[in-house]
Amino acid sequence: MEGPPPERLRASDADRERVLAVLREAVEDGRLDLEEFQERSDRVHAARRLGDLVGITADLLPPDAQPLRLDVTPVSALFGNDRRTGRWVVPARQLVLSLFGTAEVDLRDALLTRDRVEMTASTVFGRIVIRVPEGLEVRVRGWSFLGRRTASVRPSPLRDAPVLEVDGFSLFGSLRVSAPRGRRWLGRGRRRPRELE
Template identity: 40%
Template sequence: MSSPRLPGERREIRISDADRERVAERLNRAMAEGRISVEELQDRLRTVYAARFSSDVHPVLADLPGDPLNLSVDVLATPVGPPTVLRGGVGGLRRRGDWVVPPRLRVQSSIGSVLLDFCDAQLPMPVVEVELELGAGSARLLVPEGATADVDGLVSAYGSVRSKVPARAVHGRPHFRVYGRTAAGSVTVRSRYAFAGRSF
């Protein structure tokens, strides 16, 4: 039987399968870099796949440089539930102004350009997952000042992926996980000031 939580004590955050896979990917990279042995990798992976809380996985990364997985408390609070699907046509897709951002977005566009402006939007959750399924069209994500974005999960066949904001999450600030695929279009993530004087 677990001990009751004391007043003011921070609640443990349960991690998801996606979080475990992110940690496992980092450990595999560490082995490829020669930082850990095959045996160490296997031992650490057993710990990762048995983990229930964010605190369970921190020890397996403690002796690796930096915090490449952005494993802060907020980031490990992975959004759950089905994504809200936004589909763009030839004319493109735009979301801007005062709109409520769901915790998970799936954006599908084969030709038209995509603009997602989060600066004046309502962000109920500290972490927003944006899955992009793009063809030839480009996508621009405009995030609030101080926000961070992890674009490592985004794969581009012939296009480009650029982020002008920090990747590492900062407690108390919005964090965006951007992943998915783009065939030929470019994807850019920037803050408001970087778009000054430009229209889309």
């Protein structure tokens, strides 16, 4: 069962704050005057749905740098690079393609609308990098021919953790799914401060 389209989902305080941060920066840079800032800020505070927030910063940042993205188009790196990062709405099914390029998908700040997300990730002479938050259960399937498909993600300790299922193929390419390591990396490789003589 499909739910409401992304623009109809309820906006959170964090979503509104992301948009307000862009507006504040635009005032500091002189791209907005105080009157424009007030008008747009009022629209942000009145926003109830994600769709109400989307157009407010459209003339201040390029599309890939917007504080909130609702597009559900495929991530496709064809002879180049493509990235989907920041706060974006992840559909139930997401397509990621890489042909002689690098496709990056970052789910750490993304809004998952389902408990199970199916991602088809296929690469030919390219690279796909998927970053996931801690607590997300990841299952990687598919095949590789002279390529690699790896996942360096710890199993989720949560009983009803959301699931990311990654399927597809790697032909002379690589797919890597990773999660932040957290505390295991803190303090590693640091030198003790030398005492002054």
